[in-house]
Amino acid sequence: MPVFETLEELNSAGFVSGPLIGLDPGTKTIGVAASDPARLMAMPVETVRKTKFTADAERLLKLIGERKAAAIVMGLPRNMDGSEGPRAQSVRAFARNLSQKTDLPIVYWDERLSTVAAERELIAADASRAKRAQVIDQMAAVFILQGALDRLRNL
Numbered sequence: 279m280p281v282f283e284t285l286e287e288l289n290s291a292g293f294v295s296g297p298l299i300g301l302d303p304g305t306k307t308i309g310v311a312a313s314d315p316a317r318l319m320a321m322p323v324e325t326v327r328k329t330k331f332t333a334d335a336e337r338l339l340k341l342i343g344e345r346k347a348a349a350i351v352m353g354l355p356r357n358m359d360g361s362e363g364p365r366a367q368s369v370r371a372f373a374r375n376l377s378q379k380t381d382l383p384i385v386y387w388d389e390r391l392s393t394v395a396a397e398r399e400l401i402a403a404d405a406s407r408a409k410r411a412q413v414i415d416q417m418a419a420v421f422i423l424q425g426a427l428d429r430l431r432n433l
Contacts, residue, residue: 306328320423350382354387
């Protein structure tokens with residue numbers, strides 16, 4: 279399945295209804311979030327510790343299959359000026375490789391400041407530093423996915 283640059287492109291391709299999966303791929307972990315079937319709310323699922331691509335992809339596809347997801351929203355780490363650096367290129371390569379293993383469409387979502395927002399939320403909830411470290415990637419995936427869900431409702 280193709281990798282889409284925007285939700286508008288994905289939407290115009292006529293993708294099916296159902297839950298969405300949000301991914302926040304980092305250098306060591308991949309935060310995973312899922313929406314409800316009505317696509318109203320994003321919820322944390324898991325933090326996948328990165329090992330080898332094949333093992334990581336298998337775990338992600340298992341989580342995606344369990345939730346009967348219709349599409350994958352992939353956080354794309356752009357610089358504050360909108361340009362793309364090495365991390366964004368790494369995410370693009372990850373998305374291309376993942377797209378070879380699934381029929382689900384993948385769409386990028388600008389994830390600038392998602393981890394910062396997740397950290398603020400966890401601090402406001404008085405989560406300990408250890409607890410924040412355990413769930414920060416999942417929460418960043420929630421922020422990524424919720425932003426995409428909110429945008430989709432306005433298309």
